[in-house]
Structure formats: structure tokens, C-alpha cells
Amino acid sequence: MTAPRATTKKRVPRIRENLPAPSSPEGELFHYTPYEAAPWTPFSGRKLSALIAAREIEYTFNxxxxxxxxxxxxxxxxxxxxxxxxKPAHATAA
Incomplete structure (x- = not known):
């Protein structure tokens, strides 16, 4: 008899549907999770979470x-x- 295999479950972040765009009036004060904000930033959700954990970017904590x-x-x-x-306007060509 062999030991049962450990099953690993991947944690998939839950992303809500129909989110307002951050540039819209509704989205200006809407609270996005790092994974929900990722499509509008140059970073992935994991990188945003790491930046928040390191306190390198501004965030909201509830x-x-x-x-x-x-x-x-x-x-x-x-x-x-x-x-x-x-180039500055006063720069001359060499």
C-alpha cells in the first residue's frame, strides 16, 4: 500500500466582473484588488502585491x-x- 499523494491546489485570485475603468468617475474611488488593477498597470497582480507588501507604492488598507x-x-x-x-531649444547642432 502506498501513501496518498498530496494534492496541490492553485489559488486563483477571484476577480469581480464589470469593474469600472480607473479613469472613469465611478472608478476614481473604486477599490480594486491588485489582481483587478493589473490590466491597467505595467505590472502583474503578483508584482503589485509584492510592491504593496514592500510598501513601495501607495495603497489603501481596510x-x-x-x-x-x-x-x-x-x-x-x-x-x-x-x-x-x-533637446532643449537653446541646444546647438555640433
Missing amino acids: GRDNYLTGRQIAALNERYTVKPFS
């Missing part, structure tokens, strides 16, 4: 869970957006 509001998602996108380089 006593049990961590959330990102639409405003925080917009600020996060602004923070990690790379602006194109443009």
Missing part, C-alpha cells in the same frame, strides 16, 4: 485587505511612464 483606488492606479501609471527625451 483592516484586512489591500486595495488600489482608481486615483492610485493613475498615479502609479504616471510614476512609471517614461517620457521621451527632447
